Amino acid sequence: MDSPIKVIQPQGILNGITGNDLRREVSNLLDNGADMLLIDLKEVHFIDSSGLGSLVSAAQMVRTANAKLFVCSVSDQVRMLFELTKIDRVFQTFIDQEDCKRQVLTTS
Template sequence: MREQVKVIKLSGNLNATTSQEFRQNITDILESGAKIVLVDFKDVIFMDSSGLGALVLAFKTLRAADTKLVLCSINEQVRILFELTNMDKVFEIFPSQDAFNQVLVSNT
């Protein structure tokens, strides 16, 4: 199961400038055949609406390919953005990568 999980570690800002690279990462991962994509926000300090839009697009793209998108380690600013837009109800969010791994191991 482990090889079917791909981790994307983001850092800095997720905005209009960096979201294109994120979308390219998603395209590359789709071609690899992963079943779960974990986006690690540990080093992300800021995300704007463009970044959120890129995440939603990635979610839809991956779901269409029967691949799950999950998030972990979001900071306070990003968490508030998710709550204000109700995206915290759409995305499965784990407190850390370790927490995700524990759930993954317990489900296999």
């Protein structure tokens, strides 16, 4: 069975260029009817201010579409950035994809 949670997996550095790709992917998924999105940051090693802005922009797009956005596999460095910028209050985060699916799909 196909999961109702659509997963986006950016890689490397999340900056202005890759952040635009992320926003485009979020927009395409929302346009195609997705109502639960998960950004898996397992392969993201660094996020700059533009990348952080892209995540916030993606969250706003999802909220406007009455959908839900989750984040998982956050490295210690990225978690520290989220806490310093208080972005950790914006995103519901999970350990990994399985943790997200287990908790979100059993409570939906």
